[in-house]
Amino acid sequence: MLVTIKAHRQSLVCILSGSNYQNFYGQPGYPPQSGYPPQGGYPPQSGYPAPQGPGYPPPYTSSPGFVPPPAGVPYSQPAANPYTTPNQAMYGSSYGGDEPLTERVENFEFSDKSIRRGFIRKVYGILMVQLSISLGFIAWFTFHIPTKQYVQHHTGLWWAAFAIMIVCLITMACCGDVRRKAPMNFIFLFIFTLAESFMLGLASSTYDTDAVLMAVGICAAVCFGLTLFAFQTKWDFTIMGGALCAAVIVLMLFGILAIFIQGKTITLIYASCGALIFSLYLVYDTQLMMGGKHKYSISPEEYIFAALNLYLDIVNIFLYILTIIGASRD
Structure with missing residues (x-):
């Protein structure tokens, strides 16, 4: 790689100088172009190059609040503020792109805590709805005698609810897209909660009412x-x-x-x-x-x-x- 860089550098010198220069590999350089480079150098541009001397660079007289130096005293640049950032030193003290690292970290932590708190509130909101449905089924199957007797004599309902519950549980546990995308995730969760609540109500109906209330408490x-x-x-x-x-x-x-x-x-x-x-x-x-x-x-x-x-x-x-x-x- 170093040899290649040197070869390109020699070729660039040949192009800019226009001389019959021998490059790194010993080959003759490019012939000079007609009228290039101009004889006597480039014509001077207006205001360029800036004059060199004790008074260079010139004072920024157009800046508000500028006080010209006394006569005979050369102008010098003000000392750099040690508390400014490199970008502020280059673009001025009004540059606001540099933000302290600690503040950025604190903002990130605050954002992460806010997201986590919203996540916890959402989880407990869904959980309260699930528990309310289950508690309703338990109370219905425990206190309503005809329903209690009916479900105890039709055990096929329990097996049907068990099959639905297993299918929904495996689907939500194994399929990430199903449990992340709404409204599919809420639909599966609602069906699962209904099946599980039915099974809980049927199991509670086989116990005494006071035992069920004690277990709930x-x-x-x-x-x-x-x-x-x-x-x-x-x-x-x-x-x-x-x-x-x-x-x-x-x-x-x-x-x-x-x-x-x-x-x-x-x-x-x-x-x-x-x-x-x-x-x-x-x-x-x-x-x-x-x-x-x-x-x-x-x-x-x-x-x-x-x-x-x-x-x-x-x-x-x-x-x-x-x-x-x-x-x-x-």
Whole structure:
């Protein structure tokens, strides 16, 4: 590359000088062009070159507030302000393009916090609508005796709701475009919530009314307390994703074992472990939604996914608490 640069430099000298110059490779240069360069140099331009001397550069007499120097004293440029930026020194003190780095960082952090707060409000707004629908189905199937008897004698409705719930859940979990693009994401979430609420109402109809009300109250208190804990604690639960996934797998295998080994004690142990694991999951998903100081976080575009996670955590906590109450009374 250095040889090429030198060769081009020698060729450029040959072109500008017009002489029979030998270039870097020993070849004769270009012949001189007719009338180029002009004899005697270029004609002088008006005002150029500027005169050199003690008074150069000339004072800016047209600037407002300029005080001419005394006679016989050469003009000198004012000292540069050490607090100006390079662009201000070049373009003047009125240049406003340079912004302090700390201010830009603070503006970025403020913007990120604003986006995250709006994301949290949207997630909890969707979650409140989901819980209201589920609570309505639970109250309907618990207090309306004809509906309670009808759904208990038609178990095919439960399997239909279960199939719809699984299809919607897998679609939203595996297809990113479905859960991000409106209104498709709201449609799937609404269908999923209806199917899950129907299953919750049917499960609640098999328990006594006071047991259901007690489970709803305990679940609300537990979820509220865990949410406050997740918001103010310094512990980062977002690093526990692998451990919680392994705990859910163990819980599932324990549930399959509990089907064949039935008993009050094993049911209480299974329900207690399930309530504990999904309580940790509620803290984990809440901190994922919060972001900020935590290691992992959910993108603000995933508000449907975040609301779905929190809703499933609360539903599972309610079902396990209801199972504990029912097993302790049976």
